[in-house]
Amino acid sequence: MPNLPDPVLWSIPAFVLLTVVELISFLVRPDEDEVGYATKDTATSLSMGLGSLLTNLGWKIPAFALYNLAYALTPLRIGVHWATVPLMLLAQDFCYYWSHRSNHRVRLLWAQHVVHHSSRHYNLSTALRQPWTDLSFGVFYLPLVLLGVSPAAVAFCSAVSLVYQFWIHTERIGRLPHPIELVFNTPSHHRVHHASQGGYLDRNFGGILIVWDRLFRSFTPETGKPVYGLTKNISTYNPLRVATHEYVSIGHDLASARGWRDRLGYLFRGPGWLPAEAESAPAAPALTTEAAA
Known part of the structure; x- marks a missing residue:
């Protein structure tokens, strides 16, 4: 081989070069919509x-x-x-x-x-x-x-x-051009993936190709300006906290869980999942872009 x-x-x-070029492009030609x-x-x-x-x-x-x-x-x-x-x-x-x-x-x-x-x-x-x-x-x-x-x-x-x-x-x-957008993952498709609002959540998972999303019904086109980030954003620039904040949140949930069923739910269900008894009580939104599974 x-x-x-x-x-x-x-x-x-x-x-490195392309990042510098893009940064300069914002300085030379700023766009208030970006x-x-x-x-x-x-x-x-x-x-x-x-x-x-x-x-x-x-x-x-x-x-x-x-x-x-x-x-x-x-x-x-x-x-x-x-x-x-x-x-x-x-x-x-x-x-x-x-x-x-x-x-x-x-x-x-x-x-x-x-x-x-x-x-x-x-x-x-x-x-x-x-x-x-x-x-x-x-x-x-x-x-x-x-x-x-x-x-x-x-x-x-x-x-x-x-x-x-x-x-x-x-x-x-x-x-x-449409043939490219039809087959490949593009900036337009991936902007949707990084958006945190409404119908854009958890869409467009493809890597190189977008055809998988079209086949498995997880595709959404870009129709409005995306709002980037999480449904509840973190307020830190500390790399260690950025890397671990959701693990910390999981730890808190596991500590408060009432039994193994809830613990497994917090680990393996969707990021917004709550036990049945907690769903009826007001709660702060989770650090996630995923709706409750």
Whole structure:
């Protein structure tokens, strides 16, 4: 199998350059209808991105141990060449859709993913606001390995998806030609995903392709100006608090739970879930973009 490059590593200079260009564009041609940049928010996003490069190394260890075990057990093998890589990317994107959707529907997974939605700004630096934890341990991509895709190829496809999704975190690009909007995830589609209001909540989970959302009825077009962030925003720029605030909230809920059924609900139901006896009582909205499941 040929050595596969690291798309994220090779793309870092482009990430930096494009972010600077976008920032300058706001200075040269400001738009009152666009959120733009804020110094503290951007610094937090960059800190979260740099921190994730370090923390992800630890979280990848159990994932790759699982992948290597599965790869050793499966008799299937898919080689890496020009005909198979597009199919691998397609399969990875399908798995990513369900992983991403689950991150919004399971509170324990939302606790890691909420980091990416915690900014009230939407620009290229927001793409770098990445989680410092990964409690899914790569299980959503395990089917690829069982089908014969090597762990290295799975990592390569995941990195390609991450690089693709960088450019869609912008307000500077409007709607693209209809054929592109029909098939691919675009800035317009992803702005909806980062919005915190009404019918925009928990929509458009696709990575590279938007066709999965269209097929599985989670697609919503951009029809009005999005309001970015959470339904109840956090008031901190401290990277450690940004990375852990939902875990802290889960801890408080578990401490007040009346039994194991409630504890499991707080962990594995939707982020806005409450026990039946609590639903009838007034309560502050949860730190989430997910309606009660």
